[in-house]
Amino acid sequence: MAHPFGRLSDKVFRVKIKTPSPNFIPPTTNIFPHDGFFIMCTVEDQIDSYFYDAEFNEWTFFDNTTTGVHTSLIFEVPRDEFIGQDMTANCYSISDMLDQVGVPLCSQSVMIAKIMDALYYIANDPRNEAPAFMPVLLEITASQSEDITDFIQLLANEESVLWFGDDDETAVGENNEPRAMPTATFFVESLARVKLDHVPDGQSGCSICLEDFVVGDEVIHLPCMHMFHGDCVIKWLQNSNFCPLCRFQMPIDD
Numbered sequence: 001m002a003h004p005f006g007r008l009s010d011k012v013f014r015v016k017i018k019t020p021s022p023n024f025i026p027p028t029t030n031i032f033p034h035d036g037f038f039i040m041c042t043v044e045d046q047i048d049s050y051f052y053d054a055e056f057n058e059w060t061f062f063d064n065t066t067t068g069v070h071t072s073l074i075f076e077v078p079r080d081e082f083i084g085q086d087m088t089a090n091c092y093s094i095s096d097m098l099d100q101v102g103v104p105l106c107s108q109s110v111m112i113a114k115i116m117d118a119l120y121y122i123a124n125d126p127r128n129e130a131p132a133f134m135p136v137l138l139e140i141t142a143s144q145s146e147d148i149t150d151f152i153q154l155l156a157n158e159e160s161v162l163w164f165g166d167d168d169e170t171a172v173g174e175n176n177e178p179r180a181m182p183t184a185t186f187f188v189e190s191l192a193r194v195k196l197d198h199v200p201d202g203q204s205g206c207s208i209c210l211e212d213f214v215v216g217d218e219v220i221h222l223p224c225m226h227m228f229h230g231d232c233v234i235k236w237l238q239n240s241n242f243c244p245l246c247r248f249q250m251p252i253d254d
């Protein structure tokens with residue numbers, strides 16, 4: 001995943017814990033149908049982009065992008081290994097699992113407590129009275145904050161974004177409205193391509209080619225947040241510095 005604009009913070013790890021149906025995860029031979037947890041642990045990276053708004057003296061969220069799941073491991077664990085009477089041993093067992101999926105030790109303490117609480121709750125559910133096969137899905141996100149203030153200021157700079165030439169009549173169309181010009185090369189080359197891991201609500205298709213988005217498509221978000229197929233919007237920007245939907249203006253070459 002490209003990070004063309006900003007400076008990245010250290011990663012912050014978060015976990016979501018889900019309990020899918022036993023039929024959701026195929027049984028294996030090691031513990032099934034004995035008593036224990038079948039844990040699927042997935043990890044994906046996410047970049048949250050922010051810029052500093054000097055007018056309101058605050059940081060403003062701009063966009064986020066994800067890599068999709070890049071690590072997926074399965075752990076088959078007897079019930080007592082994670083929720084036995086020895087709390088220290090339980091913590092070490094969960095820590096070892098987190099180590100294997102790349103969560104650094106400094107980020108584990110809060111996650112261990114959350115996972116342990118969830119496993120206790122699952123194990124004490126009357127439906128999971130021993131012996132029981134207990135599937136658990138741990139969705140871990142490694143988030144980084146990206147400071148794109150410099151990029152946003154570049155877009156807001158009147159000389160770079162709205163420059164059409166003081167005396168350049170060819171840059172003005174009918175009714176004195178700005179005429180479309182090829183988008184600046186540096187700007188086109190800086191746009192990040194992202195593969196869709198889901199189709200966002202309200203953005204079902206590319207308005208340039210009129211084809212639906214599908215998972216796996218390579219897309220580009222313009223600064224106005226409108227999304228298009230990568231190849232489609234690159235061709236568009238070679239001829240126009242306006243967003244096809246909202247006419248957001250992008251920089252042009254001098």
